[in-house]
Amino acid sequence: MLYFAWVRQKVGRSEERLDLPAGIATVRALAEFLERRGGGYAQAFADLKRLRAAVNQEHVPFDSALAADDEVAFFPPVTGG
Amino acid sequence: MLYFAWVRQKVGRSEERLDLPAGIATVRALAEFLERRGGGYAQAFADLKRLRAAVNQEHVPFDSALAADDEVAFFPPVTGG
Amino acid sequence: MIRVGPDDFDAAAELAALHARAGDAGAVATFTGHVRGEDGLAALILEHYPAMTEREIARHAAEAERRWPLLGVTVIHRVGRLVPGARIVFVAVAAHHRRAAFEACEFLMDYLKVHAPFWKQEERVGGTSWVEAKTSDDDAAERWRR
C-alpha cells in the first residue's frame, strides 16, 4: 500500500507491504481492516468519504476487487498542481 | 492620402498630399475623384466594395465626411497578421 | 508592451520581462505564431499601416484589460519578409488566474489575425500574390463581440 498527503502523515509511513488477509476482497474491506489497527490508522480511515483510492495507479471506487500483488494507494481527494 | 497593399501597387505610390477639391465632402466622393484620374487610379478605385477606408487611423464607412488635414487611407480588407 | 516592426524577438526574454513586470501573477499564457511553409510558400511579406496598427493594438490591449483582471500584456508583431519557420507574432498575458490569461490571449490573437491592419503577400516560385481576407477567421473574432 501507498499513502499520500495527510493519510501518509496519520499512518506514519508512505508505504508498506501486506499479504492480503483472508476475507479481504475489496478496497473498502482493506480500508476497514486498516482502520481496525487503531491509532493513526483508525484516524486516517475513520471516514472513507474523505478518502480516495487507486489500484495499480488507476483511480477506483471502494467496491473494487483486490488481487494479490495489487498496488493499492489511499489518499485525500487530489488538489491538483 | 495613404495607400496600402494592392491599392498602393496600382496607384504606384504609398502616399500623397492633396488639397481637398471643391465638392468633395465624403470618403466616397474622394475615391470617385481619384478613380477619374484614370490609369492605375481607375483600376484601384473601380470597385469600392473591394476597398476599405480609414480617416485619421480609424476605420470609417465610405459615407463619412472629410475635413481639411484629414489623413485618409485606402486599402483592401485587412488580412490580419 | 506593444511592438510592431521587422525585428525578430526572443520569446523567452519577453516572457521573463512580462512576469517581472506583472508582480504576483499566478498565470502567464502565451501564443507564438510562426510562418508555415505550406504549399511551397517561400515567404510571407507583411505590410501594415504603422500609425493605425499601434493605435489599434493598444486599444485592444486596453479592451482586454477592461474585460479581464490582467497584470500585464505583451504584443509583438513582425512585418516585412518572413520565411517559413520564422516567428511572426507573440502575445503574452499575465493574470492572477489561468482562465483570464488564456481568454485575453485568445482575444488578442483573434483580433490580430483578423482585424489588425496588416496585409499579406505570399511569395512562391510562381510569383507573389495578395492574401484575401478570410471568413473563418472573422468568425473567430466575432465571438468576442458583445
Place this chain on the structure above:
Amino acid sequence: MIRVGPDDFDAAAELAALHARAGDAGAVATFTGHVRGEDGLAALILEHYPAMTEREIARHAAEAERRWPLLGVTVIHRVGRLVPGARIVFVAVAAHHRRAAFEACEFLMDYLKVHAPFWKQEERVGGTSWVEAKTSDDDAAERWRR
C-alpha cells in the same frame, strides 16, 4: 515531453525545443503557472504519486492529441517546496492552427489543476496545512467531458 520532479525549468528552452520538434507548427500556445504569494503564503509544498502522475499526464496528453490535430506537447510539473514567484507548471502545445493549440493547452491545464494526483500544503507563519480540493476548478475540468 512530460517531466514531473523538483527541478526548475527554462520556459524559453522548452518552447524552442518544442518548436524544433514540432516541424511546421504555425501556432504554439503555452501556459506558465507561478506560485502566488497571497495571504502571507511562505511556500507551497507539493507531493505526488509518481507512477500515477506520469501515467495520467501521458494519458491526458494522448487524449489531447486525439481531440485536436497537434504537432507536439510539453508538460512540466514541479513538486516539493516552492516559494511565491517560483514556476510550478509549464504546458506548451504546438499545432498548425491557433485554436487547437489554445484549446489543448487549456484542456491539459484544467486536468493538471484539478485531477492530477498532486496534494498541496500551504506553509505560513502560523504553520502548514493541507489544501482542500476545490469545486470551481472541478467545473473548469468538467467542461471537457463528453
